[in-house]
Amino acid sequence: MNAIRHDFRSDTVTRPSPGMRAAMAEAEVGDDVFGDDPTVKLLEQRMAGLLGKDAALFVPSGTMSNLLGLMSHCGRGDEYIAGQKAHLYVNEAGGAAVLGSIQPQPIAHQADGTLALAEIEAAIKPDDSHYARTRVIALENTFGGRALPLAYMHAVADIAERHGLGMHLDGARAFNACTALDIDIGTLAARFDTVSICLSKGLGAPVGSVLVGRADLIASARRTRKMLGGGLRQAGVLAAAGLYALEHNVARLADDHRRARQLAEGLARHGALSVSMPDTNIIWVDSAPELAHGLSVYLAEHGVGVTGGYGQKQRWVTHLDIGDEDVTAALAVVDGYFASGRAPS
Template sequence: MKVVDLRSDTVTRPTPAMREAMARAEVGDDVFGDDPTVNALQERIASLTGKEAALYMTSGTQSNLAAIMSHCGRGDEYIVGQMHHTYRWEAGGAAVLGSVQPQPLEHEADGTLSLASIEAAIKPDDAHFAKSRLLCLENTLGGKALPMSFMAEATALARRRGLATHLDGARVFNAATALGVPVREIASHFDSLSVCFSKGLGAPVGSALCGSKALIKSAQRWRKMLGGGLRQAGVIAAGALYALDHHVERLADDHALARRLAEGLQGIAGLTVERPETNIVFIDVAGDRAAGLLPHLESRGVLATGLYRLRFVTHLDVDAEGVDRAVAAVRDYFNV
């Protein structure tokens, strides 16, 4: 029985054509800056995001950390949402390794942060406080595409108050697809952004940090210190380049499958299904029935996650038949 893996869009496997592109990749030593495929990828993603330069990283966690450490110094502070990866889901790296203090804020219902909360969190220039240096946002956030108006207003506020801005854009291509805008329009509001190739885009490894030449020069030093210096990385960079050429427009298919999944689960007593905006469907299960649902799904060949809410994520390795199998397995559990 073929497994329908809806745990994350990170579980995708390279397509045969992507594997072929990786096998044919020209390579060099990226630490010396002479891997032609890595250089091509960095130039391509910098152009797509409208930034001066980009740096290929092993992961989004490393990319975000290098960005924070490039924007902030020891004893500085970044303002961030409670559910943003740069605060909650990346092992506290900015504080532990960068000595940069996070100032987390509660989210609004739509995933945004209130402008008043951001303003109130910015510290005065006083020896009692850490220095507020950076505003970090994330788009998408829990599958929600944050509105362009919010990003424009929040980053304008940050600039007025002398803060730099960074976007964790791990799924920024999903956000751009949902919002109907080019990625560079989202990126234009931020001094830097991290872009992940190994989620919805389906490449096996890597993220890129995009920003000014000065920021990327600083990030390159941090990447080396963090153990992220890559050698013949063109082999994996070729997968990311292939994804940019072939897997961006098809993100709309993942969004459509997420809607199909959500619609298929409507009307089940005790189940609350959040309407998906992109490729992530969150479900809340009432009472004590939640505990047995994941094992039941696994017994039917369907994988999902339940770290804090039940989550299904569609991606290029899932088709309509797989989504329908997941719906049938959930309905079978609830006997509907």
């Protein structure tokens, strides 16, 4: 198998740019467990200000950020509502249940990635000792690369408000959603009590997420972060990468979206591939199982990395380390596969 030269597996594979590395090397640091790291403080203040929230907490990962968000809303025996395919339900090792004793209530996704409003409301439990207590509704935006509309998020928040529930946003790629929806991050976050923002996906930082929200919830999350082993010492070297990303890597997300559209249109030239036209930087490609396997093998042989493991689907992701030349090269490899005679007829 050849080395990966054109890496579309995820936007987590990016490497710090020279400018980001310089910012990390020059960062002023202190012991963040004592509250002494000025760069971490600056990142947290910057994120809280951008989202229009009281406070923020820098953490090692999006998985920890989502877990802290849920645990700040919920106690043992409480419940959160989320999508059946939501990352915090499916892909985070059941942490909310295992570590927080929080019961998930999954809701099936609609074709557009939303959860039906009536199904959300029907899933909210009455105040009855037979049931777990519903405490929070968790949305994900983007979801599988789809940007959920602002009006939809407001409609879910209206349900939460009627029932006295909290709202949590898994906004791992929230800046991608803002780019697609042409809104600012404060507008996206306005109706949520807690928001998790990942710095190491489309924004290109090597490590870290930030949980942003109401002061009491962030204070609770800070305490729980310590219990989970997430207290960091001279973390300013990492926070500096996040600050650099916010300054330099948000506006350029539109380039990732443009390249994803170009890539999707090129893949869709092949009738055997069913290609979802992307809202943001994630493309889903569906095909017959034998074709999906053969194409994945051929791509790997020719140095193109994609992610499988989604049944018959491949996931292609554009990011700041993917240029126009990578898109052109990858499409040439796909064209070569179909011209080679190796594709099942």
